[in-house]
Amino acid sequence: MLAFKAGxxxxxxxxxxxxxxxxxxFILRFTGHRARAEDVLQETWLKVVRSARExxxxxxxxxxxxxxxxxxCVDSARKESYRQASSLEAPTGNGAGGDEGRALGESLPDTGASPERGAYNARLxxxxxxxxxxLPEEQREVFLLREYSGIAFKEIAEVTGVPENTVKSRMRYALEGLRRRLAELGVDGDLADDGRTVAG
Known part of the structure; x- marks a missing residue:
């Protein structure tokens, strides 16, 4: 970034x-909408360019x-008059790249897990x-930043503008909420206790 700032x-x-x-x-999971996520991503990079001098x-x-x-993402959510909680499960239906009928959540890039783990995660x-x-939005964003993006609690506190202890509390509540909801959906306790599987 310093090199870019220098020209x-x-x-x-x-x-x-x-x-x-x-x-x-991160943006896709936050917004739940591919088109909105692409717009927000573009806005993010534009803001990086515009803010380079500062x-x-x-x-x-x-x-x-x-x-x-x-x-x-927060600004985009405020502008939207509706939220579709199940949009990551909805078929993409765009036909691009043979993704016709695949759920949006399934079209996210794979991180190179083993075939067995990949099949297990595809089902889950x-x-x-x-x-x-x-999850409530503030818990979901902490979980996504920590588990999907690998951001440390201290950095999440800076990103979200709340104390680190609040971030840790939100993460704890997020994990408890996920365990409870996954149990309701028929996922056993061992899986729900495995943070790596939840984030995989």
Whole structure:
């Protein structure tokens, strides 16, 4: 980012290549809408470009980037008069790349898990997405930043603008809520206790 700030356009390409997918996945899970997520992602990168001159390396670049993305997600949610909690389970129906009829949640990039784990997660993903959608927004965003994007609690506190202890409490409540909702959906306690599986 400092190289881009100094005028190196190729540095911006590297930033986008490195962070595009995880930031998009965070935005997609936050908004639950592919078209909105793509718009918010574009706005995020535009804001990075426009704010480059003011950027200072006080915190990690990822903290700054996710703060921008999160704030734009919140703004986007406020502008929408409706929310579709099950949209990640809805068929994409766009026909692009043979994805016709596949759930949006299933079209997210795979992280290279083993075939057995991949099959297990493919079966569970709709249930996990439904459980995630049932969480209050402040708990869901902490869970997504921590488990899907790998952001540390301290950085999440900076991104969300709340104390670190509040972030940890929200994470605890999110995990409890997910365990409860997954149990209601027929997922056994062992799975619900495995944070890696929930996040997988």
């Amino acid at each position: 190196d356009a190729r540095a911006f390409e590297k930033l986008v290549q490195r962070h595009r997918t995880p930031v998009f996945n 950027y200072e390396a006080k915190a990690k670049f990822t903290t700054w980037l996710y703060t921008i993305a999160r704030n734009l 993903r709709p249930l996990i997405e439904r459980a995630l959608a049932s």
